[in-house]
Amino acid sequence: MSRPTDLVQGTLDLLILTVIALEPMHGWAIAQRIHQISGEVLQVGQSALYPSLHKLEQNGWISSEWAVSDNNRRAKYYTLTRAGRKALAQEAAQWERLAAAISLVVRAV
Amino acid sequence: MRFANIVRLRLRSLFSRTAVEQELDEELQYHLEREMEAHAAAGLSPEQARGKALASIAGYEQRKEECRDMRGLNLLDNLVQDIHFAIRQLRKNPGFTSTAIFMLALGMCAAVAIFAFVDAALLKPLPYRDSTRLVGVYETVPMFPRSNLSYHDYLDWKKLNTVFSSLDVYQRRGYLLRTAAGLQAARGARISDGFFRTLGVSPVVGRDFYAGEDLPSAAHTVMLSYGAWQKRYGGKNDVVGQTVELDGVSATIIGVLPSDFHFPLAEPAEFWTTMHATGDCDLRRSCHSLYGVARLKDGVSIDAALSNVQAIAKQLERQYPESNRNQGATLTMLSDVIVGDIRPILLVLLGGAGLLLLIAGVNIASLLLVRCESRRREIAVRSALGAGRVRLVRQFVTEGFVLVAAGSALGLTAAYWTIQALLKLIPADILARMTFLNGLGLNLRVMLFAAAISALALGLYAITPTLRLSLAEMREGLAEGSRGSAGVFWRRLGTKLVVVELATAVVLLVGAGLLGKSLYHLLRVNLGMQPERLATMSVAAPKSGYDKDEQAIVLARSVLSRLSTLPGVQSAGIASQLPVTSNGNTTWFRVVGRPHNGGHEEAPERQVSPTYFPTAGARLIRGRYFTESEDKSRPPVGIINQAMAARHFPNEDPVGKRIYYISHAQEPIEIVGLIENIKEGPLDTDIPPVLYIPFNRSPDRFFSVIVRTSQDEQSLLPTLTAAVRELDPDIVTTTATMRDRIDDSPSAYLHRSSAWLVGGFAALALLLSIVGLYGVVAYSVSQRTREIGVRMAMGAQPGSVYGLILKEAGWLTVLGLVFGLGCAIVAATLMKGLLFGVRSWDLATLAAVAVVLGLASLMASFIPARRAASVNPVEALRSE
Numbered sequence: 001m002s003r004p005t006d007l008v009q010g011t012l013d014l015l016i017l018t019v020i021a022l023e024p025m026h027g028w029a030i031a032q033r034i035h036q037i038s039g040e041v042l043q044v045g046q047s048a049l050y051p052s053l054h055k056l057e058q059n060g061w062i063s064s065e066w067a068v069s070d071n072n073r074r075a076k077y078y079t080l081t082r083a084g085r086k087a088l089a090q091e092a093a094q095w096e097r098l099a100a101a102i103s104l105v106v107r108a109v
Numbered sequence: 110m111r112f113a114n115i116v117r118l119r120l121r122s123l124f125s126r127t128a129v130e131q132e133l134d135e136e137l138q139y140h141l142e143r144e145m146e147a148h149a150a151a152g153l154s155p156e157q158a159r160g161k162a163l164a165s166i167a168g169y170e171q172r173k174e175e176c177r178d179m180r181g182l183n184l185l186d187n188l189v190q191d192i193h194f195a196i197r198q199l200r201k202n203p204g205f206t207s208t209a210i211f212m213l214a215l216g217m218c219a220a221v222a223i224f225a226f227v228d229a230a231l232l233k234p235l236p237y238r239d240s241t242r243l244v245g246v247y248e249t250v251p252m253f254p255r256s257n258l259s260y261h262d263y264l265d266w267k268k269l270n271t272v273f274s275s276l277d278v279y280q281r282r283g284y285l286l287r288t289a290a291g292l293q294a295a296r297g298a299r300i301s302d303g304f305f306r307t308l309g310v311s312p313v314v315g316r317d318f319y320a321g322e323d324l325p326s327a328a329h330t331v332m333l334s335y336g337a338w339q340k341r342y343g344g345k346n347d348v349v350g351q352t353v354e355l356d357g358v359s360a361t362i363i364g365v366l367p368s369d370f371h372f373p374l375a376e377p378a379e380f381w382t383t384m385h386a387t388g389d390c391d392l393r394r395s396c397h398s399l400y401g402v403a404r405l406k407d408g409v410s411i412d413a414a415l416s417n418v419q420a421i422a423k424q425l426e427r428q429y430p431e432s433n434r435n436q437g438a439t440l441t442m443l444s445d446v447i448v449g450d451i452r453p454i455l456l457v458l459l460g461g462a463g464l465l466l467l468i469a470g471v472n473i474a475s476l477l478l479v480r481c482e483s484r485r486r487e488i489a490v491r492s493a494l495g496a497g498r499v500r501l502v503r504q505f506v507t508e509g510f511v512l513v514a515a516g517s518a519l520g521l522t523a524a525y526w527t528i529q530a531l532l533k534l535i536p537a538d539i540l541a542r543m544t545f546l547n548g549l550g551l552n553l554r555v556m557l558f559a560a561a562i563s564a565l566a567l568g569l570y571a572i573t574p575t576l577r578l579s580l581a582e583m584r585e586g587l588a589e590g591s592r593g594s595a596g597v598f599w600r601r602l603g604t605k606l607v608v609v610e611l612a613t614a615v616v617l618l619v620g621a622g623l624l625g626k627s628l629y630h631l632l633r634v635n636l637g638m639q640p641e642r643l644a645t646m647s648v649a650a651p652k653s654g655y656d657k658d659e660q661a662i663v664l665a666r667s668v669l670s671r672l673s674t675l676p677g678v679q680s681a682g683i684a685s686q687l688p689v690t691s692n693g694n695t696t697w698f699r700v701v702g703r704p705h706n707g708g709h710e711e712a713p714e715r716q717v718s719p720t721y722f723p724t725a726g727a728r729l730i731r732g733r734y735f736t737e738s739e740d741k742s743r744p745p746v747g748i749i750n751q752a753m754a755a756r757h758f759p760n761e762d763p764v765g766k767r768i769y770y771i772s773h774a775q776e777p778i779e780i781v782g783l784i785e786n787i788k789e790g791p792l793d794t795d796i797p798p799v800l801y802i803p804f805n806r807s808p809d810r811f812f813s814v815i816v817r818t819s820q821d822e823q824s825l826l827p828t829l830t831a832a833v834r835e836l837d838p839d840i841v842t843t844t845a846t847m848r849d850r851i852d853d854s855p856s857a858y859l860h861r862s863s864a865w866l867v868g869g870f871a872a873l874a875l876l877l878s879i880v881g882l883y884g885v886v887a888y889s890v891s892q893r894t895r896e897i898g899v900r901m902a903m904g905a906q907p908g909s910v911y912g913l914i915l916k917e918a919g920w921l922t923v924l925g926l927v928f929g930l931g932c933a934i935v936a937a938t939l940m941k942g943l944l945f946g947v948r949s950w951d952l953a954t955l956a957a958v959a960v961v962l963g964l965a966s967l968m969a970s971f972i973p974a975r976r977a978a979s980v981n982p983v984e985a986l987r988s989e
Contacts, residue, residue, distance in 0.1 A: 051175040
């Protein structure tokens, strides 16, 4: 189980935004996708996932709607909004800079 | 777009809570199920899958709570929690809570109730189109700065002016209305045809008067007020075309005025008829009976218009020197004409209410300061336990909010009832004229005013403790016995506040004292007659049967003889107009054999019966009363008052001297008597020279009767009405005691209401400020208990402890008095116009206020002083 403290602050938001930039997804699928893409390194528990989703929605970066899911049940699908797309670009750039900086430091020592 | 979306979401969280909660539940449930499926697919048994899924979702409720947090749902919950906590805190302290609520409610009630009147009278625009372009049009004479126009002058002004888009006239008057139940008195006005067009008012039913409908050749037509339409015609639409008999003339109803129309200068008016200038007065240029109202042309200022009408008046003066000598012109904004009289009083009352609100506010502030003192430790503990400054301030704001909400609700309710009560206190016939007070109540503007007070109060409730509790002091609060510095801080601020309170109370007390003294002088002003045990009745007889002079004389005689035989009646007399009404109905005269200085000598003229003066109790200084036989067949005679004697016959005996009307120079009037000044006009005006002539020389079918009785005059009134009705049921009468007429006269009413209201404010202010002083002194004593204990242990006598405490209170009182008296003199100078017979620096009033406040504050400080003197030194030292 990964509490948000395991991740750098704000990273989970970036992951969520990145994943649903491809297509609208519900919460469980988002967690699965992150798990997959990260080569099964990152496991996002719902304890961090759902508060994040609700916060992003309140921020207006993602929007939600109910739709029938792959197993024929009602699920809440999250979509990236235009504001979310802009935020994603910024967050991603920010992340690149931060990651590069950290690796510079780590290698230097 | 994004912003709108966010707002929508926030609103949804706020108002569709159940839906949001359900979705949250469903979403998490879905996750749980997928989790279980995944585990099952991995080969776990259903139970194991379920157990593992549940474990992964540990703290299901916590997750929900976190999601709620993210959605901002908890803000609301915290607020509710804060409010609950605030209410609990406030209930623990019922004394503080009820006092704080009551103070605010009191201040709010006074301010809102008075503001409602100010709003109705001064802020609400008049119900006419573009009412700021309307002016009242008057001639001026030395005696009356705003005097009537004569009909011919009106026509000339209308023709010659270049500044009005229209000029019209009105004359308020009474009618005898023929109804199914016989003749009735009805009020109305006679107007020129364009009157309503000038005001910009159109009838709701029927049509307006057309141009030329006010000429003698036109048929008689009448417009109904909305009230008359409802009351007399049941609001039926077929009223147009019906005829109505007014003063024996049959007139056709052509229309009905809107329900919100009123014209206070002619109210209460039911019937609006047109001029039909045929009467004796209308045809004489020297007879002034009309008031003008005009609409200024676009772009014309009132000053430009004034110089234009003044030039016209000058021109007419040259053209018609006989009638127009000294006739100037003046214009006044119509709103000033209507509410000019009551504006200063309302402003004074608003000022008084404002001061009361100030005292209430100061009291609240010092209450809060004391409360902060006692909560220092609680606050310190809470902040030590981690409550942030923001969280603490939010608590103060919430507490303030609860107090303000309760206080405002109570204050507004009280204001509503106060307004109703104040309206009931206005005498009916004065209220009927103040039609702008119709619909008075808590309208939008008044509510906004109340909201502003609430916001100020909320600021006060929230900011005072916040300022008081700087973070540094919070830490200090935890230390035991660290009250020294805080005590000093509090004493300094509390002291300043109580000086403000005392000074404000002094201002209100002085104001109330001066207004009360004015009222006292006004009601005891020398009337020149004895108003006690005097009944009055005005008589209006119909045109048919009483129009001729002889008929009117016979009527007057039979009324007098009938009334004189009633049990308890000592005597009865007739006058064309009762005392304490107006100085109008004047005549121009000159003294025989005196060189003429060019101007008009003007004096009110009254027709009186021989028995009038003795019945009124007026003192004859010289000469004789009139006799019954002095009518048109005999040489004219007159009685003058002292004012006329002093002006025209100083240091000589006026009896036997002769004067003449300038219109009847060949028929001089011999002065046969000199009477003491009788107050003919309003109580607060000076008595001008007055000429009395015999009723029988100039009789009228409208006159007033006074009846001197040996019993209670109030109980006599119905008998008087019945007696006249016996003579002829068509004669319309109204009765009142002379005392009531005087007490209910507009000047007495205005003085009385302002004196009582400001007096009420002052009494409350005195109470509040004394309570405030008591609070300060008592608090200081409670803080100094230890010091006093030490002093007493060292041998201080109770007397010196008394001295210690009383000296402190005495200083505060003296400071408050000095500041207050200074402000009071300024305030009194500002309201000089409302004072009668008393100066604004009336020493007796100032001294009385000083004594009252001094005694009251002595009493307020004596109680804590006694407590201080009875401190047991051992116990005082042991405590802490």
